[in-house]
Amino acid sequence: MTEVIFKEFLGNVKLLPFTGIAFYKREEWGDNADANVVFHQLEGESSWSIKGIMKDTFWGGKKKIGYNVDVNVYLPFNSDYESIKLTMDVVLKGRFSYSLLLGSAKASNIDYVPPAVINSTGACWIDISPADVNHSIEIEQVELRPRTIIRIQHFIKSLSDVTITNT
Amino acid sequence: MKRITLRFSNEKLSTLVYDSEAVNQLSFETIRLTDPMPVGINEEGILLNGRKYSHKLYAHNEIEFTITTDELSTNAIEFLKSYYLSNYQYISLYSSSWGNYIKVITEGGKFPLDYQNDIKYLPEIKMKLIYEDSL
Numbered sequence: 001m002t003e004v005i006f007k008e009f010l011g012n013v014k015l016l017p018f019t020g021i022a023f024y025k026r027e028e029w030g031d032n033a034d035a036n037v038v039f040h041q042l043e044g045e046s047s048w049s050i051k052g053i054m055k056d057t058f059w060g061g062k063k064k065i066g067y068n069v070d071v072n073v074y075l076p077f078n079s080d081y082e083s084i085k086l087t088m089d090v091v092l093k094g095r096f097s098y099s100l101l102l103g104s105a106k107a108s109n110i111d112y113v114p115p116a117v118i119n120s121t122g123a124c125w126i127d128i129s130p131a132d133v134n135h136s137i138e139i140e141q142v143e144l145r146p147r148t149i150i151r152i153q154h155f156i157k158s159l160s161d162v163t164i165t166n167t
Numbered sequence: 168m169k170r171i172t173l174r175f176s177n178e179k180l181s182t183l184v185y186d187s188e189a190v191n192q193l194s195f196e197t198i199r200l201t202d203p204m205p206v207g208i209n210e211e212g213i214l215l216n217g218r219k220y221s222h223k224l225y226a227h228n229e230i231e232f233t234i235t236t237d238e239l240s241t242n243a244i245e246f247l248k249s250y251y252l253s254n255y256q257y258i259s260l261y262s263s264s265w266g267n268y269i270k271v272i273t274e275g276g277k278f279p280l281d282y283q284n285d286i287k288y289l290p291e292i293k294m295k296l297i298y299e300d301s302l
Contacts, residue, residue: 055235058199059169065236065289155288
């Protein structure tokens with residue numbers, strides 16, 4: 001009998017804040033070029049979630065039929081704003097996939113080394129390969145400063161579309 | 168009873184004993200599977216003296232099931248299309264073990280594939296099967 005025991009969480013919990021996101025433009029399905037657009041140093045309010053979509057069954061239970069992915073990237077407003085807008089609206093107007101960068105992770109095949117991340121004890125990529133994904137850009141004023149929000153919401157059929165890699 | 172096995176064939180089966188290794192066969196863990204329910208066809212009318220009559224001609228069991236996204240891979244949808252179009256359709260129902268095959272028929276019309284919330288990635292198939300033998 002196969003037995004899997006997950007244990008020893010105590011003292012081994014990784015702190016992995018959401019620190020960056022890398023977008024990969026897809027000219028053809030399956031192409032996974034180097035990171036085309038990368039954002040580092042996100043605001044702390046940035047978040048992501050993958051939630052199961054449940055459907056009621058005839059027997060009063062529920063059955064999982066897929067997952068909703070919700071990513072909210074908050075970017076401080078700076079002089080890069082125009083290029084951010086241009087990049088997201090023009091360069092990534094078609095199909096793309098993306099990776100969430102957690103902790104001290106950085107996008108693959110780029111030389112840039114992000115500054116040290118506080119409150120992080122690891123590095124991790126979460127690659128998501130959605131069948132159909134797009135983004136919206138919002139601009140809002142928060143007290144003394146405006147900021148940009150990139151929102152990505154899409155559907156994935158199973159968690160096999162998500163790859164988690166510790167780097 | 169939640170599980171149903173569908174099997175189709177180009178020829179009438181010589182035995183109705185369930186065969187787990189049979190070809191052209193797939194099992195599903197449905198999200199909806201009704202018990203067989205009789206549906207009768209009656210000859211009805213009213214006489215000149217006002218008396219009504221209803222003569223039972225025959226009745227057939229019907230069963231309805233729904234298979235949703237989690238089980239509808241591309242292969243499963245192709246299988247269900249083949250099943251829908253085949254001449255000889257059988258089911259087996261699970262109740263502590265798989266029961267003997269039951270010969271059924273599907274009604275005509277469009278293949279009953281629908282998309283929940285009109286989303287391509289959320290297919291769902293609702294099918295009604297009618298037992299071939301009358302009650």
